[in-house]
Amino acid sequence: YxxxxxxxxxxxxxxxxxxxxxxxxxxxxxxxxxxxxxxxxxxxxxxxxxxxxxxxxxxxxxxxxxxxxxxxxxxxxxxxxxxxxxxxxxxxxxxxxxxxGEMAWSTFKQRDARAKLGYLGCLIHMPDEAYTKRTFHYVRYRSSRTNWSNTIARLDSVYSKGTRRHEATLEKGWFKAVTEEVNAIELEAWRQAVRKKQSLQSIYALHKSELSPCTHYRGDHKITLLFQARVGALMTNCRRAQLFGDTDTACPLCGQSSEDVLHVLLWCPALDHCRPPWATSEERIPEMLGFGEGAHGSLATKRILVEWERLRVIANQ
Known part of the structure; x- marks a missing residue:
């Protein structure tokens, strides 16, 4: 029912x-x-x-x-x-x-932890005569193990390090502390996972430290290429070799070097005609890929990537 x-x-x-x-x-x-x-x-x-x-x-x-x-x-x-x-x-x-990271969404594990630990604070600060709190005390002091109480015990052990939520005198203060503590722990877990991910280690992990939306995204094909370049998913020959293991890593446009994101954006001579004059070193990569405040180089990067894709299709024919 x-x-x-x-x-x-x-x-x-x-x-x-x-x-x-x-x-x-x-x-x-x-x-x-x-x-x-x-x-x-x-x-x-x-x-x-x-x-x-x-x-x-x-x-x-x-x-x-x-x-x-x-x-x-x-x-x-x-x-x-x-x-x-x-x-x-x-x-x-x-x-x-x-x-x-790019959508700046919480995981459902994170939402579940915030909701249940927040409700625990609601029960703790509820008036003693409330039927819900009386039931909570009965289950707690009778040591009855329910799915909810087991989950609360597990979540409390995971998110209790350095917690100050028990110092709150009101439900609002408890919930605020829970939200901040859970978000901080999950953010650090995300950062550590990003640093361990092979495709994200070289660029993304170095320049993306917060879960935040990107103002450059509009949903067109140029933005798709920019996103793939940011997160190490651009299908260069080096990336194909990592995924499939049987691909030649040489650049099909110039044949001079291994084709990765840095080579496409900075070094490939076949793309010199659309590359801005200031794109001369790896220090420009964060700006070119739209990381950080006021980054404007993504417009030039989209031109490079569109031209790279066009020339690659011609080279593979």
């Missing part, structure tokens, strides 16, 4: 049908939102806004009290990464960590 928007059933897996409904809802919204966004003036901005404002509230409904299996949270995150990759123009070589 359905109670307050949550589908319940008999048996130990009483939320199984609710999880199925949530995954179905996520999958449907993923398709609908992308169909709306891809024909808009700015697929990146619209897809990002619609997913955050429409899909996420729907699939995280009652997230503070309902315990999903880890496989369900992973599937929801996969749906999120897929629509983010579509909006950015990613390919099969695009790292999920890069999509998360």
């Amino acid at each position: 359905r109670y307050l928007g949550v589908t319940l059933q008999e048996g130990p897996q009483y939320l199984k049908q609710h999880e199925r409904n949530t995954l179905k809802s996520s999958n449907i919204r993923r398709g609908h939102l992308w169909n709306m966004a891809k024909y808009s003036y700015n697929p990146y901005t619209l897809a990002r806004a619609l997913w955050k404002s429409v899909a996420v509230p729907a699939v995280t409904y009652a997230n503070d009290a309902v315990v999903f299996q880890q496989t369900t949270l992973k599937t929801l995150h996969r749906h999120q990464v897929e629509i983010g990759s579509w909006a950015l123009g990613g390919n099969g070589a695009t790292a999920n960590l890069a999509v998360t």
